[in-house]
Amino acid sequence: MNTPRHLAIIMDGNGRWAQSRGMARVKGHERGAETVRTITTFCANHPHIERLTLYAFSTENWKRPKLEVEFLMKLLERWLKNELEVYLAHDVRFEAIGDLSRFSPQLQRTIREVEEATSPCKGLVQSLALNYGSRDEVVRALRRMVERHDPIDEAHLLQALDVAMEVDLLIRTGGDQRLSNFMLLQAAYAELFFTPTLWPDFSTDELQSILTSFETVERRFGGI
Numbered sequence: 001m002n003t004p005r006h007l008a009i010i011m012d013g014n015g016r017w018a019q020s021r022g023m024a025r026v027k028g029h030e031r032g033a034e035t036v037r038t039i040t041t042f043c044a045n046h047p048h049i050e051r052l053t054l055y056a057f058s059t060e061n062w063k064r065p066k067l068e069v070e071f072l073m074k075l076l077e078r079w080l081k082n083e084l085e086v087y088l089a090h091d092v093r094f095e096a097i098g099d100l101s102r103f104s105p106q107l108q109r110t111i112r113e114v115e116e117a118t119s120p121c122k123g124l125v126q127s128l129a130l131n132y133g134s135r136d137e138v139v140r141a142l143r144r145m146v147e148r149h150d151p152i153d154e155a156h157l158l159q160a161l162d163v164a165m166e167v168d169l170l171i172r173t174g175g176d177q178r179l180s181n182f183m184l185l186q187a188a189y190a191e192l193f194f195t196p197t198l199w200p201d202f203s204t205d206e207l208q209s210i211l212t213s214f215e216t217v218e219r220r221f222g223g224i
Helices: 014-019 025-044 066-089 105-118 134-148 154-160 204-215
Strands: 006-010 051-058 093-097 125-132 169-172 191-194
Touching: 014 025, 025 051, 025 066, 025 204, 051 066, 066 093, 066 105, 093 105, 125 134, 134 154, 169 204, 191 204
Parallel strands: 006 051, 006 169, 051 125, 093 125, 169 191
Antiparallel strands: none
C-alpha cells in the first residue's frame, strides 16, 4: 500500500470560482485561503503526510492585473499573520519556497517571522511556493552549487533545490491537466491526479478519496 510522505497541490480555480458566482476574482482568493487552512489541518493530522507543498504564486503570476497582484500580496501578509496560531496549534512548520526577493520588505519580514515562530514545530511541514517557478528554482540551485563548489551531479542538484524531498502525489484542481512549471524535478515519479473541482470547493472528503486511490496505484519507478 502506498503512503504519501510528500503531497503537492496546484491550487487552481479561485478566480473562476468567484466569476461563476458574479463576484470579483479577489473573493475567490479569499475563499481559497480558507481551503488552504482546511487542507493543511487535515494533512497535519494525517498519519503519513510529512510535507505539504502548495503552489500559491508563480513567477508568471506577476503578469496578472496590477490590482489583483496587489490584493494577493496584502491577502498573503494578512493570512500569514492570522494563520500563525493555527500553525502552532497543529504543530505545523511553515516555510516559503521560491524567490522572495521581489516581495516588499514588509512581506519578506512577515514571512521570516512566521518561519522563525514555527521552526520548533515537529509535525507537518507546509511549504508555500511564492514567486516560484521550477525552472527558476533550478537556476538558483545551480548558482548555489557553483558558489559552494559542489560536484555537478543529480544528488547535489536535488539537495540544492528549494525542496529536496521528492513528491509522491501531485494534485491539480480546476480542471487543467498540466504542471505549470511546478516541482518538475521533485515530481519526476509523482502520481498525478487532476480534478475539475475549483480550489475553493476542494474538500477533505475529495482529498481522502484521492489518497485512497493513491494507495492502490502500482508505482514502478521505471521498472517492471
